[in-house]
Amino acid sequence: MCILFKKLLIFITLFSQIPGIAQQDLQLWYSNPAKQWTDALPVGNGRLGAMVFGKYDHERIQLNEESVWAGSKINNNNPQASAHLPQIQAALFKGAYKDALDLSTRYLVGTPPRVRSYQPLGNLFINYAWKGKAQQYKRSLTLNTGIAATEYTIDGNKIIQEVYASAPRDVIVVSIRATRPFDTEFFLSREQDTHEYKSNENMAWFNGQIEDTEDTLAGPGGKHMRFSGAMKMIHTDGKVSSLITDSSAGYRVKSARNIVLLVTGATDYNFDKLNFDASIDPLGICKTKLNNAAGFSPAVLKQMHVRDHRLFFDRVSFTLGEDKDALMEIPTNERLERVKSGATDHGAQARKTARELTAYLE
Structure with a gap:
């Protein structure tokens, strides 16, 4: 996964600094939902990350937290x-x-000769109750704002879903806007090592502890890192009720046109000790981060995020030449295919340059 993000970082650095679109939103965009993890669009703040699939029926937002690792501290x-x-x-x-x-x-x-693996924090699933199929679909990552958006029209309803990872508030923000009221469900879930799912009017969460099997090549087994994932609904004009199953915790929302929720995660890893710490309460950390962020309106949260993101993004400019405006209307994947066929596209050419630089770095 580190190699994938290194490649993407180089790609974004080059692709995004093109004067021909410097005064506009700089986007990677696609006309279909992601079919696999590597096709999803990433957001992150250094500690928390998410891969947004952009599925209009059963959305999946895969969640990462930097310290979720299997294994335990050993001298190998x-x-x-x-x-x-x-x-x-x-x-x-x-x-x-x-x-x-x-x-x-x-x-x-x-x-032992091996180390155990990094693990995902879990998933946020969003189940929509649409009857038809999405029209005018667009899935995008706006590079200069760090916001992943999914837009489409379905059942006469215009939907805009936005996801971003706020560094100032250390939470992932998910907002959904619609022109007509709609029903939906939100679930937090993790496939293994989770022993508790809870949901109430203030918060939904899961708690767990990684349990490793004994492995002579990777270290001792046992119950190791504790972790939590949590979300909080901070704005909606619909009716909200809690949902809990054996494998998920979340909310059902009815007749809403606007929904904003926050997601975060934490573990009991102590970076100063480079080890687990029984005094650390992962769920307590989640609650503190969510409650602190909930003290700001959705508009202010977004404004804070964009300002912080652009402080870094706008520090450097890079150009390979300007492109025709018509190229901006072509999905990113199609532009890359056109370049393979010999077409001139300075923005997509940055992808080739990024690939060459990545090969050099590796």
Whole structure:
């Protein structure tokens, strides 16, 4: 996942700095929902991240929190490494590379040799009750604001869903606007290691603890990192009721035209100790962040986010040349395909430059 985001960062840095569209919204946009994780659009604030699929029927917003890792703190330094290092060096100086490799494989690898994996925090699912199919669909990531939007018309209703990760308030914000009242459901869920789902009028959340199986190649098993994910509805003109199942917690909203909710997550990881900390309350952290952010109106939250985002985004400009306005009306994926066929497109050419730079960095 780190490689994917490195590539995307280079792409965004180059693609977004084109004077021909510098006074407009700078967008990656698509005419269909994402079919897989790598097609979803990312938002993030450094601690929290989300991949927005843009599905108009059963939306999925996959959530990440930077410290959610399996495993536990261990010292995996190989105790035999220092004793065998001179032997490995001697083999290298003699040109006995196979012997050096064999010795290194036995005595320089960690004990255990592997680390366990980073894990997602969970998912926010949004279930809409539409009868028809979406028309005039557009899924976009506006680069200069850091906002992922999904827009479409369905059942005579114009829908605009926006998702962004606020750094100033350390929450992910999801807003939905419609021209007519609609019904929908929101669910927080995590596939494994979750032992509690709760929902009330103030908040919906889950609590869990990663339970690792014993693995001689990756370290001891047991109950390790504790985690929580939570959301809070801060604005709606509809009727809200709580929903809890064995595998999710959330809300049902009826007859709403405007909905704004906040999502966050936390773990019991202590960065100063580089270890778990029993004194840390992940759910308490979530509640504090959500309640603090709820003290601002949706408009102010968005304004704070955009201002903060642009302080960084607008620091650098980069150009490969201007494009015709007509190119802005073509989905990003189609523009890239046109370039492969030999068409001139300075914005999409930035993608090729990004790929070359990424290959160099790797």
